[in-house]
Each structure stands twice: as C-alpha cells, then as structure tokens.
Amino acid sequence: MKITRYALTLIAAAALAGCGSTVKLDEPAPVKDIAPTPQPQQPPRAEPTRVADTSVKTISLDEQLNQQVQGKRVVYFDFDSDIVKEEYRPLIDVHAKRLNNNKKLALSLEGNTDERGGREYNLALGQRRAEAVAKSLTLLGVAGTQVEAVSFGKERPAAQGSTEEAWSKNRRVELKDK
Amino acid sequence: MPESLASVSRRRSLAALVALTAALGAGPASAQVRIDIAGVGGTRIPVAIADFRDESISPQPIAAIIRADLERSGLFKTVDVPGAFSETTSPVFADLRARQADDFVAGSVNRLADGRLDIRFKLWDVIKGAEIVGQAQAVHPDDARLAAHRIADVVYEKLTGEKGVFATRMAYVTKAGRRFSLVIADADGESAKVALASPEPIISPAWAPNGRELAYVSFESGKATVRIQDVQAGTRRVLADFKGTNSAPAWSPDGSKLVLSLSRDGGTQLFVINRDGSGVRRIAQSSAIDTEACYSPDGSQIYFVSDRGGGPQVYRMPASGGTAERVTFGGGYNISPAISPDGRTMAYITRTGGAFRLSVMDLATGQSQQISEANDDESPAFSPNGKLIVYASRAGGKEVLMTTTLDGKIKTPLLVTLAEVREPTWGPFTSP
Numbered sequence: 064m065k066i067t068r069y070a071l072t073l074i075a076a077a078a079l080a081g082c083g084s085t086v087k088l089d090e091p092a093p094v095k096d097i098a099p100t101p102q103p104q105q106p107p108r109a110e111p112t113r114v115a116d117t118s119v120k121t122i123s124l125d126e127q128l129n130q131q132v133q134g135k136r137v138v139y140f141d142f143d144s145d146i147v148k149e150e151y152r153p154l155i156d157v158h159a160k161r162l163n164n165n166k167k168l169a170l171s172l173e174g175n176t177d178e179r180g181g182r183e184y185n186l187a188l189g190q191r192r193a194e195a196v197a198k199s200l201t202l203l204g205v206a207g208t209q210v211e212a213v214s215f216g217k218e219r220p221a222a223q224g225s226t227e228e229a230w231s232k233n234r235r236v237e238l239k240d241k
Numbered sequence: 242m243p244e245s246l247a248s249v250s251r252r253r254s255l256a257a258l259v260a261l262t263a264a265l266g267a268g269p270a271s272a273q274v275r276i277d278i279a280g281v282g283g284t285r286i287p288v289a290i291a292d293f294r295d296e297s298i299s300p301q302p303i304a305a306i307i308r309a310d311l312e313r314s315g316l317f318k319t320v321d322v323p324g325a326f327s328e329t330t331s332p333v334f335a336d337l338r339a340r341q342a343d344d345f346v347a348g349s350v351n352r353l354a355d356g357r358l359d360i361r362f363k364l365w366d367v368i369k370g371a372e373i374v375g376q377a378q379a380v381h382p383d384d385a386r387l388a389a390h391r392i393a394d395v396v397y398e399k400l401t402g403e404k405g406v407f408a409t410r411m412a413y414v415t416k417a418g419r420r421f422s423l424v425i426a427d428a429d430g431e432s433a434k435v436a437l438a439s440p441e442p443i444i445s446p447a448w449a450p451n452g453r454e455l456a457y458v459s460f461e462s463g464k465a466t467v468r469i470q471d472v473q474a475g476t477r478r479v480l481a482d483f484k485g486t487n488s489a490p491a492w493s494p495d496g497s498k499l500v501l502s503l504s505r506d507g508g509t510q511l512f513v514i515n516r517d518g519s520g521v522r523r524i525a526q527s528s529a530i531d532t533e534a535c536y537s538p539d540g541s542q543i544y545f546v547s548d549r550g551g552g553p554q555v556y557r558m559p560a561s562g563g564t565a566e567r568v569t570f571g572g573g574y575n576i577s578p579a580i581s582p583d584g585r586t587m588a589y590i591t592r593t594g595g596a597f598r599l600s601v602m603d604l605a606t607g608q609s610q611q612i613s614e615a616n617d618d619e620s621p622a623f624s625p626n627g628k629l630i631v632y633a634s635r636a637g638g639k640e641v642l643m644t645t646t647l648d649g650k651i652k653t654p655l656l657v658t659l660a661e662v663r664e665p666t667w668g669p670f671t672s673p
Contacts, residue, residue, distance in 0.1 A: 171463065180597065181576040181590060181619060182444050182664070183489045184546060184553050186465065187502065187509035187530040190486045194507060212504065213464035214486045218442035 128161035132238075138196055140234040142177075145191045147199050155196070158238060159203035166206065169241040172196050174214040175221070177230035182216055189214030189236075196236045211241070285318040286400055289342035289367075294327035294349040299358055301385040303350065303392070310393035310407045310429065315651070317400075328363035334370045342367050346396060357381055360388045364396055373399050386432055404626045410668040411631065412436070412446045412455055413642060415660035422660075423457060425472055428624075428667070430655055436472050447490050447499075448668040449516075455666075456480060456490040456499060467501055469516070480518050491535040493560075500524070500543055500560075502532040511545060524562040533577055536560060537584050544568065544578040544587065555589055569602070571609055577620055580604075581627045586647060588621035588630050599632050601647055612649025619663065625670045631655065633663040 135154040138147060147155065162168050174189030174196075193212035200210055222232040288311060292304045311317035320340050326332070326347035337345050348362030363375040374395060380388045387408055394405035409428045414421060421443045426433035437443065441460040448455060449469075456469045465486045470477035481487040485504030492499050496516065503512045503521075509532050511525045525531050529549035536543055543560050546553050552573040558565040569575035574592035581587070587602045591611065599613040599621055617635035624631065624644075631644045636654065640661035645652045655665075 173464075179595075180574070180592070181533070181546075183502070183533045184530070184576050186444075186486060186488050187532045190504050190509050191530065194504070211464075212485055214504075215442070215460065215465075216444075218444065218460065 125161075125165055128157070128164055131157045132161055136238050138192075138236045138238070139231065140192055140236070142230070142234065143188075145188070145195045147195050155199045156203065159200050159205050162200065162205045162209050163203070166209065169209045169211070170200075171239045171241050172210055172212045173219075173237040173239060174212065174216075175219060175233055175235050175237070176217050177233045178217045178220060178225065179230070180217075182218070186214050186216030186218075189216045192234075192236050196238070285316055286344065287318045287320050287342050288344040288346065288396070288400070289320040289322045289337055289340060290346040291322045291324065291326040291348075293347070293360070293362070294325045296325070296348075296350045298350045298352050299360070299385040300382050301389060303348070303360065303385065303389045304346075306386060306389035307346065307393045307396065310390060310405075311396065313429070314397065314405075316397070328361045328375055332365055332367070334365075334367050337367045344373070344396075344400060346392070348392070353379060358385060358388070360385070360392075362392050362395075364399060386427065390427065390429075403628065404670065406624045406626050406629070406667075406670075408671060409625055410452070410671075411655075412448060412666050412668065413633075413662055414443050414446065414664040415658065415662050416442075416640075417660035423455070423470075425455075436470060436475075437477075444664055445489055446664055446666045447492055448666055449492050450494060450496040450669055452669045452671045456492065458488045458490070467499075478518070480516075481514060481521075483521075489532050489534065493536050494538055494540045500534040500536065500545075502534070511543070524560075525558065525565065535578060535580060537580050538582050539584060544580060546576045546578065555587070568604075568607075569609075570607075575600075579621045579623055579630070581623050581647075582625060583627055586627075588623065588632075590618055590621065599630065599634075599645070599649075601630075601649075610649070612645060612647070613643075613652075615643075620665060622665055622667045624667050631665045631667055633665060 135157060138151045138154065162170065172193040174193030176185040176189045190212060193214055197210045197212040201207055220233045221235065222229040290304050290308050296303045308319045312319055320342040322340065327349035328347055330347050332345050345365045345367050346362055348360065351359040353359050357379045359377060359379050361377040364373045365371065366373050376395060378388050378391065390408035393407040397405035406428050410425055411428055412423065412425050415424055419440060421439045421441065422435045423437040423443050423446060424433050425436050436455065439459060439461050444458045446455050446457040453473060454469055454471050456467060458465050459468055465488045466479055467481040467487045467490045468477050469480050480490065480499065481501060481503060483503050483505035486509065487501065487503055489502040490499045498513055498515050500511060500513050502509050508528065509530045510523060511531045511534050512521055512523050514521045527547060527549050529547050531545055531547045534543050534545035541560055542557050544555060544557050547556050550567065553576050554567055555569040555575050555578045556565040557568050569589065572591050572593065575589055577590045579588045585604055587604055589600055589602065590597050591600045596616040597618050598611050598615060599618040600609050600611045602609045615634045619633040621630050621632040629644045629646060631642060634641055634643050640663050642655040642662050642665050643652055644655050
C-alpha cells in the first residue's frame, strides 16, 4: 500500500507543477467566485493532505523489489524431482534481481519433501532441491555467499495428510530472508 | 518353538530359543509401556525369585523388577516363594524342588554410610543344589532399578548363555503437538527421561559407544546441525555446523570419531570428523546423494546409502575411503542400514510398492528377507546383544516403536504413549 500512496502523491505533485506553469507570475492571479461544490464525505485521514513545497518523495528500488518478491517465496516440485520448473522463472528472476541489487541481502533456501520415505534420505532430497534453486540464482549472478541451501526433509510439512494434494504442497523450497 | 527341540535338554533348547525371543521386560508399575509377547510358548525355565531381605529400603521393588524382566523375555516362568531371603540363606532345595523351581535367586538390600544401596544376590541351581553365581553392587538409590536390571541380566546370561539387555537404555524422539523431545528410557521403556526438549525437529540420535553421550541432528538454529550431548551432565556442544545441512551422525566403534553427511561443498556427501569437532575430512566423492553412513562393528567398513545408481541403495566401502560396492539389489529403494554387533546381518528399510518395510540381509550370502508387513517402517537399530531390532513404525495412524526378533517371528510394541514416537537407537552394554 505504501508504494501506491507514494505514487499517487507524485502524480499529484506533477499535476500541480503543470498548473503553475500556465500562471504568469507578474499578473495577479485571476480570481473567480466559484460556488463550492459539495465534496463527497471523506473518511478522516491520519496524515495531512497538504504536501510541503520542499517535500521529496523517494522511489526506492529496494522497496519495489521487496514488494515484487511478496507472495513469491515458494517453489514447488514434482514427485522425486529437483528440477526448477519453467513457471518459476519469473520468481527466480525477481529474487536474483533483488539479491544483485543489494549484496547485503542473503536468503536461506529451505528444501522440503513429502512424507514418504526415510528421514535422512528425504533430508538429502530436500537439500538437492534447495541447491537447485541456489544454482538457478547464482547462474543469474547472485553471489554464493548470499544464498544458503538447507533442508528440513520431511520434518516441516506445509500441509498435513497423506494425500497427493498435501504431498504436492510439501515438495517445495521456501526462499526466506536471513 | 519347533517341536523337535522339546526332546533336547531344556537348557540347550532354551539357548536356541533365545534367538527367537524378545529379551525385554516391563516393570510392574508400567504407566506407558505394555509389552505383549506373542508367539512364545513351550518350555520356559522355572525360576524362583524371593523378595530380597530389607528390599523396602530400596525405592524400587528389586525382586519384582527381576521377575518382570525374566517373565517378559519369554524364556522364564517365575515360581512363587513366600517370604524374603537374603543371599546368605541356605536354600532348602527339597522345598524349592517341590515347588518345581529349577533355579533360585535371593538377595538383600543394605544402606551404606554414604547413602548408597548395597544390593547383593545369589543364584543357585536347585536341581544340583549348588551355587551358580553371587554378586554385590553399591548404587545410588535412583539406580535401584538399574541394579535390578543388572541382576536380571546376570541370571539371564547364566541360564541361557546369551547376554541380556535389561540394563541397557534406548533413546528416541517424541513429537507431541509441536514439541519435540529426545527421550532416554530403560530398555523396557520405564524411567523415561527427557534429555532435550525443543520446538524444532530432532532426528537421528546415535549413542556413543561409552553409553554416556548422544549425537543427534537438531533444527533449533533454523537448519540441521549435529550436536553431542552428555546425557548425565546435561551439557552439549556443536559437532558440525557448516554451511548447508549437517546430518546423519554415526560413531566409530572406538568412539574417537564420527561419520556424518555434510552439504558444505555442495550435495550431500560423507565426511569423518573427530569427536571434538576437529579434523573434518571428506571420505567419498560422488555427484549423487551419499548419506546414512554407519561403521561395521570392527570399524573396517562403512555402509551408506547412495542414489548414484538412480534410486537409493546401500553401498559399502573401506572406512578409510576407497571403492564402494553395492550391497542391496532387490527393489529400487533401500535405505537406513544398521549392522548387527557380530557384523553378519544388516537391517534396512526397503520399499515395496508404496510400503516401506523392515528387511534383514545375511551379509555373507546377500540373502534378504522382509520381516515386517507394515507400511511405514523406519530407522532400525540392533540391541547390543544382536538378538533384537528396534524400529519405528505406524499403527492405527500413530507412530510407534516396535521390537522384533531377527526372523520377524516375535514382534512387540515397545512404547505406547500419547505422543508420536520415532527414531529409536539402542544404547550399548554398560558395565556396573
């Protein structure tokens, strides 16, 4: 929401600047009596609507990138597979962009499996998935020090139950900020 | 028991029966453990165990624990004798023979000046009218149950020829809600005590050969790290916390080092590390998963799981590194090897259809046998006398621990609690 509000404010500022240019400074400003048009009832605002003349609104690419990875934190896998599917390209791209933009950021890539099979072997399978995601990021220029592939195996299911629906939700890598 | 054995002398036939029988006991005041041994019949050694003189000094009922241990082993039938007798008693053998007891145990409990209990006993052969063995042990009162288990072990060994495991301990992991506990209990499931309580998963506990320390994998720091805990002192240290995942610890037989799986160089690969965390060295190199390693009992070989051939299979290689040879061939998924103390048998989990089942392999012949019909078996471990395997399974939708004889004929649920129970490991023999 923050970004949206900033954007609206910037548009408003641009509009005002545009208006100003049509007003000649050496002439008195034309005065018109205008009957006040009834304003629709606005809910009370927490912030003042007036913008200071000296205000500067920052466009933060970091913020934008943070915004863009929201809701893009999980990569799901097919059964017995560590292939990062094509549909996750945009997700990987935006994470890579974000990590490349700020070298101080680091991600923990947490691999997970479904419940079938041994705990240690699943831990290794989850690790393989996490490393597959790590590799797709480093191929896009992300430093190896910015990503740590780890695994929870089958110990941290996202969904309970022994159905394919639950299993498919559990075969995943979560990309978490460190 | 095969009928043909009935004609053999009772002692010899029972020694043979040991291989078929669960050597576990259950205490009389069992709150969480119920062991029902099915499939044991035929001849059992009739033994009379008198109440120990002054055993009310002890916080635990010594004679009752010994009786329960021996009864539950399936190899003994206890014979009632009225009254309490000490080891200094001269048994009236004619009377004991009349009660049809073949053997007789009596003993005493005394409090020492330092607060310890002096627990003594003697075992007699009633038929011969001769003493077999007598022992004394001075123990902390909290170890009275252990002292009773040790006496049961001596009786078991003298009368069957096999070492007993009543005085050994198990470790396992419970999950109740989102709480994980590393629990240590007597081999009969009694005296369960929590060694580590954590909001994060704990897996792969491994007893040190000294019986005092446990290595395990904890996710408490947001990833898998290997720690070693001194269970008595309640102190612990990080053994392996490298980049990535640190897991699957297994002790060398001499306890000087551990083999474990690290992903620090990419992939899940096998490393050896000294017990103090120094001297990390990679012992195998593959582009596949290599994990779940364990030493052969003589320390010369390492068995491990690898999917270098496609699916996971058990392989073996020299402990110092070198060429690996494949051990399992049946089926596409074989994991979690455990080697018997005599080095002859491997227990492991095999996938059949969608089921994961406990199997054993005769390592000399490579012959395998599935010894479970369950669907979700995991994590086998041998008892220190090699007569039993403890493993995790699922019954009624709940995680449980089971023990089985190596032929799979006698299976017993070990623990019945409200929590999920998993990841069992059987501690070593302990000397008094």
